[in-house]
Amino acid sequence: MSTPVIDSLLLRCTPAVNETATALAQAALALLRDVFADLRLVRVAQQSQGIAYLYFELSSPQPLSAEYTVQAERRLQGAGIAGLVAGELSRLQLVMHRIGPAQGEATPVHYAVEMDPEAGWQDDLFAWYDQEHLPGLASVAGTAQAFRYLNLDHGPLSLACYDLVDAEVMGCPAWLAVRGTDWSARVRPHFTNTRRTMFDTQALA
Template identity: 90%
Template sequence: MSTPVIDSLLLRCTPAAHETATTLAQTALALLRQDLAGLRLLRVAQQPQGTAYLYFALGSPQPLSADQTVQAERRLQNAGSAGLAACELSRLQLVMHCTGPALGEATPVHYAVEMDPESGWQDELFAWYDQEHLPGLASVAGTAQAFRYLNLDHGPLSLACYDLVDAEVMGCPAWLAVRGTDWSARVRPHFTNTRRTMFDTQALP
């Protein structure tokens, strides 16, 4: 089996009381750059007093094996940071990126939806995401960007995420209309291992 070509990395971690997600991101970036030249930090997102999602972009897409990722994850876990001691590092493949009306505005809210498709439903679920759902939500006023990735390591497999100007965007009529289509009603029951998480974003160092 060929080694997959990777665009991005996701680091899940939980900052300790004396740490910040931004500090952990800087520590992780320095360590990961030892093997991945050109790596840059894309986003620092954290639940209040909880889990942080740190997104990194590779300088250019490149093959990255599961073994290489595990080695990098262990290096992070052994860095001496309480917040990284139980971290999870995953390879992400970018499937789709859509820009929205709020591109260029401040986006203090990051919303992520993760799921594994039920057996036999992956093709239709991914078609729904790419043809209707992700572009539809990206077009809603208040959305700056929307991304869909495949998480090749810690999963769930599908990660869709949205940069928003405000959490209230998710309750507006346009957003709810996209969520309420017939196609959505047909496929959404076939999400498994679903995680829906609202994060606050932090300024990049």
């Protein structure tokens, strides 16, 4: 099997009481650059007093085996920083990126949907995501951009995420219309291990 070409990394971690997600991200970036020299921090998203998703990008896509993330994860966990002790580092392979109408606006909300396809449903689910669902949500007013990745390490496999100007975007008629199609109704019951998480984004230092 060929080594997958990787665009990004995701670090899931939970900042300690005396840590901010942004400071934790900067500490993680310094440690990760010992393994990935051309890495940059692109997004810090955190639930209130809860888990943070820290997104990093490589300067250019490159083949990357799991050995690199295992090595880097051990380095993070052994650094003596409370919020990184149980951190999970995953390779992300970009499937789709769409720019939305709100590009350039502040996006204090980051919404992530993760799932594993039920056995036998991966092709149908991924076709729906890439042909209808993600492009449709990306086109809704209030969406700045949308991404879909494959999480090759800690899973779930599919990670779709959206940068939004406000949480109310998800309740607007256009968003609900995209979610309410016949194709959506047919495939959505075949999500497994589903995580839907609303995050606040934090300014990068």
